Amino acid sequence: MSTGVRTTYRECCKQAIRAALLADPRVFLMGEDVGRYGGCYAVSKGLLEEFGPERIRDTPLSESAFVGAGIGAAIAGMRPIVEIMTVNFSLLALDQILNNAATIPHMSGGQFAIPLVIRMATGGGRQLAAQHSHSLEGWYAHIPGLKILAPATLEDARYMLAPALLDPNPVIIFEHIMLYNMEGELDPSVSSVDIEKAAVRRPGRDVTLVTYGGSLPKTLEAARELAGEGIEAEVVDLRVLRPLDEETILASVRRTRRAVIVDEGWCSGSLAAEIGMRIAEKAFFDLDAPLRRVCSREVPMPYAAHLEQAALPSRERIVAAVHELLGRGG
């Protein structure tokens, strides 16, 4: 019955930017290779021709300067979208993101807001090894003053940018590199999304799988496999990594009484650790089993395919974690 347009996650990201540029003259896109090259992951391909070099602004390889320039421009009346090629490179701009963007509104006593959007690619799976493949979203989600989004569906990729640009706070959008080629039909009944709530992507009664971003497809696959064995897993897509929608997570865990958190970040000090602790603090007596996590193994992401796959969360590891919780199988 759906008559949705067949599209990709990448195309949804592009159409989101295009719509934002058309809707508000204060919006512009700036980053490395966003213009002539069309974006490292081809997200902004064609936008230079349509909007010109002022609004599709190629920058030198100066992450700190152009992210800081985005902050300054946001303060002075623009609505910049700053693209950082990949999360590992964002560390070169961490001073600006943490010490200025996240800090100035509070430190100035509320005199300046920073309506800035930063987009960046994140995650592993394409054999790009340890300087292009990490999932550092959890680090950013540690920082008060930021809002952190992780679109994992076509609809979120298409519609999260607009509310992010309307938000008076710095918003970071993490786009997982393995999602760009994801194809599907864009739900025609959706024309906007919120950037506050997590979403239950699959209902279930036996266990809650909490995840986000690039781990959502794997987690849904794991849930389908488990369904074949008669285990009904509920899948919660966080969507917003900060501030966390605790209510949706806790409500699900209280129903299923078991939780596995799937997070591509490293286990120690991870977002998964934070979610686990919140469940422990607020729903401990609703649990029928200990909490479990499926995270990336604690190594710099290796190049060789078999090593990389062994380091990343996988369907198999998610299924195994659920089996362990339910006292079944291996």
Next chain:
Amino acid sequence: MSAKIRLDRPRLLELLRGMIRIRRFEAKCVELYQAQKIRGFLHLYDGEEAVSVGVLAVLRPEDWVVATYREHGQALARGISMRSLMAEMLGKREGCCRGRGGSMHIFDAQTRFLGGNAIVGGGLPLAVGTALADKMQGRPALTCCFFGEGAVDEGEFHECMNLAELWRLPVLFVCENNLYAMGTPIEIAEAETDIAKKARCYRMPAEAVDGMDVVAVEAAAARAVERIRAGEGPYFLECRTYRFRAHSMFDAQLYRSKEEVEAWRRRDPIELLARWMSENGLLHPGERERMEAEIDREIDDAVAYAEAGTLEPVEELERFVLMDEVPQERIPGGAGA
């Protein structure tokens, strides 16, 4: 030079007054620090007053100012009220940042004062950004960005020199070269100690000026600003200056000799101007004393205001971590207006 500055008596008195005001305000801050009413770090501008007073004299209300953690001088010269500045130093709700910023992080949206940045070099990208926004929106404003010579060691400095010139942005970069990055003398930190030359490497017009001579600073800033306003891109001003006091309140100054400090004190920017004005009949007997008494009254008033100020309720601790509006765009004639 085409940029003209008025150098009549009232103007010179204003410059003198501006510098003395900063000097005496900070002397009071030291007292309050010793009385433990001001805490944290306190970086004094003592000796460098000619730079902010001279440069900010040529700015307009629509221009942005980005400064460093040693910014009491810029804050006062830009016109932030002394009351709100002193209240901030005392951590009071009536302070410009409601006690959240303190000495190193002074902000004031009304005068477009964008910090107070305590990360060396961290303000430069912001300045590039405000200038970019002004340029993209066709506003005639410029951004004046202050930083010390220590900032030129930072990658952000070089990134911003390049970006500002590449995009021909209206930024006046003002390097306050006081010869020491905290305790590190420039000679042991820089392969090239001629700082203006570094800006020229990015094809940016640059000049070095005697930062102890407020008239020379103002004249140079006026030249710079005229070019920037004519759309000729950024300009770099190196002001050679010296801080007479310690880096902060916790500094035994083992890295420099008393003789060196004394030699620079003989070039005190306030005394240089006052002496020259007296010799030329532009500062009349008793005039400076009257000026100082008037400034002291303003300082006493600011201290009384700050002391009588209230504390931000702890319930407000998390307020402004996330904002629910863009307040700077509500200011009449403000950034987004």
